[in-house]
Each structure stands twice: as C-alpha cells, then as structure tokens.
Amino acid sequence: CSFAVGIWCWLATNQNLIIQFQSLEDIWSLCERVNSSQCKTVIKAAIINILYAIWISRNNARFNNSKPSFNSTLSWISAGVSLSGNQTKNLSSASLSDFSILKAFLVNIHPPKPTFVREVIWQPPPPQWIKCNTDGALTPNASACGGIFRDSNAD
Numbered sequence: 001c002s003f004a005v006g007i008w009c010w011l012a013t014n015q016n017l018i019i020q021f022q023s024l025e026d027i028w029s030l031c032e033r034v035n036s037s038q039c040k041t042v043i044k045a046a047i048i049n050i051l052y053a054i055w056i057s058r059n060n061a062r063f064n065n066s067k068p069s070f071n072s073t074l075s076w077i078s079a080g081v082s083l084s085g086n087q088t089k090n091l092s093s094a095s096l097s098d099f100s101i102l103k104a105f106l107v108n109i110h111p112p113k114p115t116f117v118r119e120v121i122w123q124p125p126p127p128q129w130i131k132c133n134t135d136g137a138l139t140p141n142a143s144a145c146g147g148i149f150r151d152s153n154a155d
Contacts, residue, residue, distance in 0.1 A: 003068060004054045010074055011046060014104050016097075035141075036093035038085065038110050039101050045084035046105070049077045081105045094139065127152045 012019040021027050027047055031040045053076060057068035085107030092098055092109045102109055125131035129152060136145035 001054075001058070003057060003070065006070060007050055007054060007073065007077070011050065015101055034098050034101065035095040036098045037090035038088055038092040038107070039095075039098040041088045041090050042081060042085040042102060042105055042107055045081045046077065049080040053077050078105060082107055094142070122154075124150070124152045124154055 008019055008021070011017070017030070017033070019030070030047065031043045034040055034043055053073050057073060060066040060068060082105050085102060085105055088110075090110065091112045092102060093112070099109065122133070130149055131151075132147055132149050134145060134147040136143065
C-alpha cells in the first residue's frame with residue numbers, strides 16, 4: 001500500500017533512519033536504536049500511532065469508500081506522539097540523536113538529574129591577561145570537554 005509506505009518513509013526521513021521491515025520484530029527494534037527511556041516512549045508511541053492510523057485509513061477506504069488524507073494523517077500521528085512524549089515521566093539522555101527525535105515530535109525534554117551540582121563564580125583575569133576556563137563531562141558511554149578564552153572584560 002503506497003499510503004502505508006509513505007507514512008513509514010515519512011518516519012524514516014523525519015528520524016534520519018533507514019527502515020526495512022520484514023516482521024513486527026523489525027518494527028519494534030526501532031526502539032533499541034535510541035538511548036533514553038523518554039525517547040523509547042516516543043518511538044513506541046510513533047509506531048503505535050502509525051499502525052493505528054494505517055488500520056483506520058484502510059478500514060475507512062474499504063468500508064466507507066473514503067480516501068485518507070496523507071497530511072491529516074501525519075498531523076494526527078505527530079499530535080499523538082507529542083502528547084505521549086510530553087506526558088511520560090521517563091528521562092532523556094544527552095544523546096544528540098535522541099534530542100533530534102524528541103524535538104521532531106515537539107516533545108519537551110526531561111533531562112536526567114545531575115549527580116551533583118557545584119556553583120562556580122567566574123573571576124576575570126588581571127588586565128592584559130587571557131584566562132582559559134575548561135570543563136569536561138563523563139558518562140559510561142561518552143565523554144566531552146570544552147574551553148573558553150576570555151580577557152579581563154570577559155570578551
């Protein structure tokens with residue numbers, strides 16, 4: 001069905017994925033491609049809403065002789081996914097791919113709680129000096145660092 005293929009292609013394009021389904025297990029395996037529990041909830045909601053939309057559209061076409069509107073169906077799917085993603089209490093991760101999935105469905109990100117927070121008050125260097133501030137972060141799967149150079153005017 002070109003309608004169903006179009007919807008799955010929309011999801012693949014929207015999430016920058018290559019989707020090749022041979023079974024329902026392949027569909028559910030999309031959930032394993034993400035890191036956070038909030039993103040898994042969003043992907044599950046997308047799958048369920050897509051399957052339901054295809055089923056409703058097929059039944060309306062078959063029994064009511066009604067042609068489904070592709071754009072309306074996509075809007076309905078997006079709204080359902082957004083609602084599910086925003087209602088969950090699950091937390092997101094620091095993954096950029098998870099971030100883009102959540103933002104594509106207009107889902108508010110629920111960041112994980114920091115292990116500890118330390119307040120640091122920046123002090124400018126003396127005139128004619130340049131100060132370099134650096135920081136880093138580490139998780140079991142990734143690490144990152146960064147730095148910034150500023151003069152006594154904080155420029």
